[in-house]
Amino acid sequence: MPNFTEWKARIRRRAKPHPKFQPHDVYSATPLTPNTTRVIRLLPQREPTTTQIKCELFTYNLSGKQSGERHLYEAVSYVWGTGPRCHSITLNNCAFPVTENLHAALWHLRDQQLERVLWVDAVCINQDDNKEKERQIPLMRTIYAQAGRVIVWLGLPLDGHGDQALGNIRQAGGEGLTVMEDDYTSVMVLLRRDWFRRMWILQEVGVARSVVVMCGSVQIDGHAFCQGLAGMDHLLSVDLHSIIHPVVQLIRGAPYRPKYQPDSRGVFSMGELLDMYRSCRATLQHDKIYALLGLSLDGLDAPALQPNYSLPWHEVFQRATAHIFGASCTVKTWPESHTAVIRGKCLFLGQITSVDQDNNHGDGQVHVWVHCTTAAQSLGYGEHGWDWAFPPFSESVREGDIVCHLQGAVRPSIVRLCQDHFTVIKTSAPSTPPGEPDRQSNPSEDHLSNIALTFTIPPGSSNNSYYDEAEQSTELLTITPSYHEDPSTETKRLHNTAALLEDRFVRSLHYNGNMSPALQHLISQCSPKVPISEQLLQSVVSCPTGEPVQIMQILFQKRGDKLPITESIVRAAAANSRLGYPILQLLFQKRGESLPVSEQVVVAAAGNTDKGCQIMSLLFEQRGRGLVISEEAVVAAAGNYWSGHQILRLFFEQRGDNLPISERVVETAAGNTRCGYETVKVLLQQRKSLQISDGVVTKAAGNPRHGHDIMRFLFARDEDLVISENVVKAAAGNGGNGYEIMLLLLEKRGKRLPISDEVVKAAQANSLYGHDIMQLLASAQSV
Structure with a gap:
């Protein structure tokens, strides 16, 4: 047999575009009936000088054995490649064009003495006959599941390293050897080959019961391949891990799969499969859907998922999306776009506030905590929220993502706010949230919100994730210019989004007392078109921890002069005992003289226990003599148990004899349990003529902390x-x-x-x- 170098040289000499092949020359002799396919008999290379690959094509009955038994043919899983079919094999005595990669696979699979029976899609299915392809796609699950084994062909060695890398993986798995740096590099190069990114391979190895992996002349058992890679898992980059891990998991499961049953189905819905795999590559965009049918729980019963290559992609996309999200939604797609727009009603269930990707639970899953909305709580989803676990290889959810249940959908979805709409991160959550199903299944109209979602399946050759980071700052009409929405519908939808924001901020402050990074993310991704309510702003400026200043900065940056800063908001900021001072600094910086500072704002500041003195100094600095210091404000200062005496000194400095000191002020100071002694001293030292009433002495005598000092x-x-x-x-x-x-x-x-x-x-x-x-x-x- 010629060695690899000689063979490649011959290929280069022979490789040239093949004349147009007439498929009826071969396929007409092997017609297909229901539940049949074609296989090839790869003839042996009996003479060392024979380079021409010879095959015989014949019809094969897939139901010819008892249910569950493996068949003797082998199914090949490979990448077609992007080049032309410039090589040829002899098929039933006819010249048949194939790609360079398939030619190389057949050359390495050919035995010197025995025939091999193979199923190879490019040969066994007439690729020029879309109707035949549509009839054969439903059989793909059966073909790969019943095969004696599935042969994964990764291609020829590149610079002589591919087969060596496969050998290193075998050694690492079988002997536990540490992979050297040079060997590791070659393994990484091997794992970046196109096969691992191809859409069809998911089904091909996902239903197989025995897998071998080949590169050049080296082959390794699929389980050993997984074992070897397991030892290198920590060395993989994040992007490579996200690509390799799901494929490895499918190969690893092959020996444990039960006998194939003709009516068996996958365990994941089409939506879940697209969540995991829609970034994989496919030559034809239709195959982003059709390649997953064999793994799908939906099976081929769903009319919307029936293979039909005569339909343009955007119609296939529209049908599949409508199937996933339910009949209650409307779905729009366009020929020039890879993004669908879904409109409907949903119940906002909660927001993801934490993501644990470090396997702290010990189950290999990504765990998230969902903090539920008021509506979800009222419908029995729990008092605070729930924990969810996701497969580690699915597109990452993030803090700030929203859980919503579209009307008519089986499971909730996870979406991300993108300016004036939401984009789908996960079509289907891993399970239904805990709670009371009877109450959850019948939400009232008041609980439902109008929503517009974008759902993207990237181009077949794209290397990118389906979620484009640029979309975070892009509004709906920019992503899908052909989309049209009635103004009243848009207004209602935007107000529903505003209500979600308000609910999240108010509940977060109520239950946690702070504002998590998830809320900051939500605000940063919110379009200026979404109205910001006064209650939401009050929640932000009232928050004593977290990042309310940064959130307000983001809002001012996005909304500018349109941000509604009312007197009640300024009052809430003045009362914030931890962060009121920097928040008010920002408000004065942005609004200056127009900032509404009322008597009640001064009262709130005077009563602020931690930052009252700083805030009052800021108010005097900004408003000077125009600042109104009422008796109510002096009473608030006198009762301020941390800094009442300091604020009163500031008041006397700024107003002197004009400061209104009433009997109520002195009584309040005498009853101040924290700094009452210092506060009473300030008052009586500044107003020596003050008459001490019975009420003041009574308050002092009852003061449990400073009463004795005040009385003396x-x-x-x-x-x-x-x-x-x-x-x-x-x-x-x-x-x-x-x-x-x-x-x-x-x-x-x-x-x-x-x-x-x-x-x-x-x-x-x-x-x-x-x-x-x-x-x-x-x-x-x-x-």
Whole structure:
């Protein structure tokens, strides 16, 4: 037999475009009836000098054996290649054109002594007869499932390294050897071959029960091939892993598949298969659908999925998409576009707020947490959300993606907000969310939202993911210029999107107290056409953690002067105890003099426990003398238990004698349990003429933390301080420092201290110091 170099030289000399072949010369002699196909008998190379490949084509009955038994033919899985059919074989004594890659496969598969029976699509099916192809495609699952084995032909060695790489994989799997750097590089080159990206191979190895992998003259058992690659899994790049992993999983499962049954079906719906494999390559776009039929749970019963090559691709695309998303949706496709637009009604179920791709659950799955919407919660989907697991080789979901259930669809879908519409990331979620099916199956019209989705199946030769990152910043009419929507329908749809945003922000703040990166992503991908509600903005500026400043920056960048910043929003920002100051800085930067700063905004700022002093300084800086400081604001400052004394000093600095200090202000300060002592001191030092009322002294006597200090300060200011029954009663019931206050009162007033039955009752009710206070009172009365 000629060696590889000699053979390739002969091929180069012989390779030239083949004259047009007339298929009826061979195929007319082998007509096909139902449940039959053709196979070839690859004749042996009996003479070493024979280079011409000779085959015999004959009809084969696929139901000729008992159900489940393997047949003796071998099915070849290979890549046609993009070049012309410039080589020839002898088929039933006729010259038959084939591609270079198929010619090389047959040359290496040919035995020197024995015939081999093979099924090879390019030869066994008349590729010039679309009707025959349509009849044979439904048999593809049977052909590969019943084959004695499936031979994966990866092609000829490139620069002599392909077969060596296959050998290295075998050694790594069988002997556990570490792959050297040079060998690893050759393996990576081998794994980037077109076969791993071809659409049809998914079915070809996905139903096989025995697989061998060949490159040049080297072949390896399919299971050993998977074992070898398993040891290199951590070395694969992310993009290569996403391509190789699903194929390896299909090959690995071959020995464990049960006997084939003619009426058997796949385990995945067509939607799920497209979720996993729609980025694979196909020479003809129709095969993006037809190549998956053998793996599909839908089978060939669905009229929309019946192979029909006479239809233009966009009609095939439209039918398949309508089948996947249900009859309640309308689907539009166009000849010039690879993107369909789906319109319908849906129930927004929740948002993905975390994604675990590190196998922390130990099951090899990608786990996500879905935080449910208010509507989902009311329909029994859970109080907060649920955990979902996805196959690791499917297109990655992300934080921020939305789970929705289209009306009429079997399972929910996962979509991603892209400006003024959503794009489909997963047509079918892995399972139905937990909850109460009876309530979930009948959502009211009030729960449903209008939605427009784009669903893309990329061109057959594309190397890219079906989700184009550029679409994140592209509106619907830019992606599909031919799409038309009634203005009222668009308005309703955009308002439904706005309602989803509002729900997500409000619920996130309510349950988590913060704003996750998922919400920031949602806002960043939202079109200016989607209205932003006042409640949503209030939720953002009220959020004490997370990234509300960044979210507001994004909104200002996208909305500009159209962003509705109302007085209530400014008030909510002023009340934000953690991030109110930087948020208000941003609001003043963007709106300046037009920012509405009302009396209630000042009240909110004065009551802000953590950032009140900073925010009030900012307000004075921005508004100066025009800032209204009302009695209500001074009361709020006096009651601010972290920084009341600091804010009051600022108020006195800015307003001096004009600051309205009422009895209510002083009472509030005296009752301040955190910084009441410092606050009362500021007030009385700044307003020495203030009269101390019975209400103020009563509040001080009842202050459980600073009451003793405040009372001593008041006595130091006025030894003749009026001590009423109310004051003594408040001290007797004080569970913090009531005993010390009572001692002080007895020290200052002695027998003149009014001790009534109400005072005794208050002392008896004091669970902490009541006993000590009662003894103190008894002792005072006996003197």
